Amino acid sequence: MPAQLDPDAAAVYKAFQDAGRPAYEDLSADEARAYYLAARVVSNPDPRELASVQSIAIPGPAGDIPARVYTPKTLRQDDGLSPALVFFHGGGWVIGNLDTHDVVCRAIADEGQLIVVSVDYRLAPEHKFPAAVEDAIAATQWIADNARTLGIDAEQLSVGGDSAGGNLSAVVTIHARDHGGPMLAGQVLIYPATDFAMNHPSHHEPETSVLLTHSVIRWFRDHYLTGAHDEKDWRASPARVETLAGLPPAFVMTAGADPLRDEGDEYARRLADAGVPVTHRTYPGQFHGFFTMGKVLQQANVAVAEIGGWLKAL
Numbered sequence: 378m379p380a381q382l383d384p385d386a387a388a389v390y391k392a393f394q395d396a397g398r399p400a401y402e403d404l405s406a407d408e409a410r411a412y413y414l415a416a417r418v419v420s421n422p423d424p425r426e427l428a429s430v431q432s433i434a435i436p437g438p439a440g441d442i443p444a445r446v447y448t449p450k451t452l453r454q455d456d457g458l459s460p461a462l463v464f465f466h467g468g469g470w471v472i473g474n475l476d477t478h479d480v481v482c483r484a485i486a487d488e489g490q491l492i493v494v495s496v497d498y499r500l501a502p503e504h505k506f507p508a509a510v511e512d513a514i515a516a517t518q519w520i521a522d523n524a525r526t527l528g529i530d531a532e533q534l535s536v537g538g539d540s541a542g543g544n545l546s547a548v549v550t551i552h553a554r555d556h557g558g559p560m561l562a563g564q565v566l567i568y569p570a571t572d573f574a575m576n577h578p579s580h581h582e583p584e585t586s587v588l589l590t591h592s593v594i595r596w597f598r599d600h601y602l603t604g605a606h607d608e609k610d611w612r613a614s615p616a617r618v619e620t621l622a623g624l625p626p627a628f629v630m631t632a633g634a635d636p637l638r639d640e641g642d643e644y645a646r647r648l649a650d651a652g653v654p655v656t657h658r659t660y661p662g663q664f665h666g667f668f669t670m671g672k673v674l675q676q677a678n679v680a681v682a683e684i685g686g687w688l689k690a691l
Contacts, residue, residue, distance in 0.1 A: 393416075
């Protein structure tokens with residue numbers, strides 16, 4: 378059945394169209410980053426007040442990786458240590474940074490009553506695949522190794538992110554499983570990109586080419602990957618890995634009017650079939666990117682609360 382936007386999502390989509398924003402594929406990477414950041418002011422809810430927000434630098438394979446540690450006012454603790462989520466922002470591996478996802482990281486920390494560490498991995502096209510993957514893996518390992526110093530319970534460390542960040546989260550969990558750790562408690566995959574083959578029906582339906590259009594996905598792909606051979610690498614397409622067995626529990630969120638819908642739905646099914654505990658939540662009337670738009674989309678606030686509740690139940 379063709380996707381149909383909820384009335385509020387349709388209104389937001391019309392507002393974006395009426396604003397006459399240029400398509401990302403008509404811009405340079407730097408110009409696209411500026412537009413993406415500016416759009417957040419319009420759609421992000423007010424930032425929640427937390428106990429602290431601290432900038433840190435994590436040693437990485439190509440130098441320090443900027444990161445931000447969010448600590449909520451109400452924090453679950455056991456012997457002075459707290460659960461934590463390592464968060465990787467979305468943006469097609471090309472746009473997005475700590476600031477574009479500051480508000481949602483605050484909200485997840487508050488709702489989940491846990492520490493969130495947002496990681497600012499290297500972006501393409503300046504840094505092609507697998508630079509983002511290498512940074513995500515290195516950052517997660519460093520956070521696990523330094524968990525006690527950060528006030529984190531290493532046994533309650535999860536990873537998560539939206540879109541490209543969901544992709545990186547899935548890759549990090551597979552790498553951790555296959556390389557002796559770190560042991561991860563969960564994975565939060567918010568409309569994740571899982572397969573660069575892009576053969577699923579949702580990649581070709583006119584109703585899914587909303588904000589994240591079919592053409593801009595190809596623009597992201599061409600900026601990120603070095604060539605077609607990278608599409609088959611599981612570190613780019615985690616759905617290509619031989620088995621998903623032995624991975625940590627997953628919260629998978631998908632949206633109906635999203636080119637990545639079928640990728641996320643199929644990945645959730647494969648996780649469940651492999652014996653991984655899965656909570657799969659779909660928002661049929663929403664488009665890709667809605668999760669961060671709590672100022673204009675109530676369903677975004679519902680989604681954040683659901684993620685926070687799932688993290689508290691881990």
